Amino acid sequence: MDKELYDKKVKCPICKNEFTTKKVKTSALRIDKRETDLYVHYKTVNPYLYSVWVCPKCGYAAMESKFNNIKKYHHSIIAENITSLWKPKDYGKKRNIYEAIQTHKLAIHEGNVLNWEKSYIGGLSLRLSWLYRLKGDKELEIKFQKYALIIFTDCFSKEVFPMAGMDSASMAYLIGELNRRFQNYEDSIKWFQIALKDPNIKRKRIVENMVRNQWSIAIEEYKEFKQSDSENEQCDEEFDDKSNNIKENGEKDKKNEKKQKERTEIESNSNGNRGSKIRKKLFFRGAL
Numbered sequence: 057m058d059k060e061l062y063d064k065k066v067k068c069p070i071c072k073n074e075f076t077t078k079k080v081k082t083s084a085l086r087i088d089k090r091e092t093d094l095y096v097h098y099k100t101v102n103p104y105l106y107s108v109w110v111c112p113k114c115g116y117a118a119m120e121s122k123f124n125n126i127k128k129y130h131h132s133i134i135a136e137n138i139t140s141l142w143k144p145k146d147y148g149k150k151r152n153i154y155e156a157i158q159t160h161k162l163a164i165h166e167g168n169v170l171n172w173e174k175s176y177i178g179g180l181s182l183r184l185s186w187l188y189r190l191k192g193d194k195e196l197e198i199k200f201q202k203y204a205l206i207i208f209t210d211c212f213s214k215e216v217f218p219m220a221g222m223d224s225a226s227m228a229y230l231i232g233e234l235n236r237r238f239q240n241y242e243d244s245i246k247w248f249q250i251a252l253k254d255p256n257i258k259r260k261r262i263v264e265n266m267v268r269n270q271w272s273i274a275i276e277e278y279k280e281f282k283q284s285d286s287e288n289e290q291c292d293e294e295f296d297d298k299s300n301n302i303k304e305n306g307e308k309d310k311k312n313e314k315k316q317k318e319r320t321e322i323e324s325n326s327n328g329n330r331g332s333k334i335r336k337k338l339f340f341r342g343a344l
């Protein structure tokens with residue numbers, strides 16, 4: 057595995073510190089399969105673990121593609137908000153899943169502090185959700201996928217493409233697919249339609265095929281969803297009918313009990329003192 061990695065020399069644009077960070081050799085990348093939310097499985101080492109670079113001295117962290125996009129006024133923002141709290145830590149060695157998650161959280165935090173474009177934060181959130189998938193943490197995987205979906209939907213008409221490394225057709229597809237995964241079928245179908253109308257789709261045969269496949273799956277799932285929903289409604293109505301019957305029967309029972317009680321009282325009254333004598337006898341018998 058180590059043979060698949062190499063040390064990349066980096067100069068921090070904030071503190072000018074020189075450090076190394078691991079990268080996966082391009083020749084070592086072997087794609088196994090792609091998931092429908094664009095997550096790629098690799099047969100060899102996973103490059104997602106190393107996509108965030110972190111300066112061990114000042115704590116500045118960003119995706120490789122963004123790392124050198126630093127303006128002068130960013131220096132003081134990082135110094136005040138990050139370096140002042142930073143305990144030197146080296147993420148330049150081979151990373152495990154926990155360390156990869158940490159680097160992504162750092163990059164999301166710093167991207168927000170630097171007020172970088174929201175789609176960058178969305179891209180990091182999507183990657184973080186994939187890392188949680190690798191870790192087997194479903195709850196946090198879903199949390200960060202939802203976060204990415206909200207950001208991408210908001211950014212689509214506000215930011216300039218490419219966005220999080222995607223053109224408009226791929227992004228529309230991804231928004232459609234994430235909506236499908238969260239059972240927002242109407243939104244999902246709407247976004248797949250947007251993707252298919254996008255002129256960029258013609259140059260993206262793989263994405264076009266994915267849109268068509270996932271669109272038909274979304275339509276099928278939506279039909280089943282509506283069917284099970286109406287069946288549930290029917291069950292609810294039947295349940296309501298039954299519970300009304302139970303309620304009515306209960307009320308009838310209560311009325312009967314009341315009548316019975318009234319009848320007993322009348323009967324005991326009609327017996328005069330006889331009833332009270334029997335009760336006294338039973339009481340004493342119990343006491344002895």
Ligand SMILES: [Zn+2]
Pocket residue numbers: 068069070071072073111112113114115116
């Ligand atoms: Zn630095």
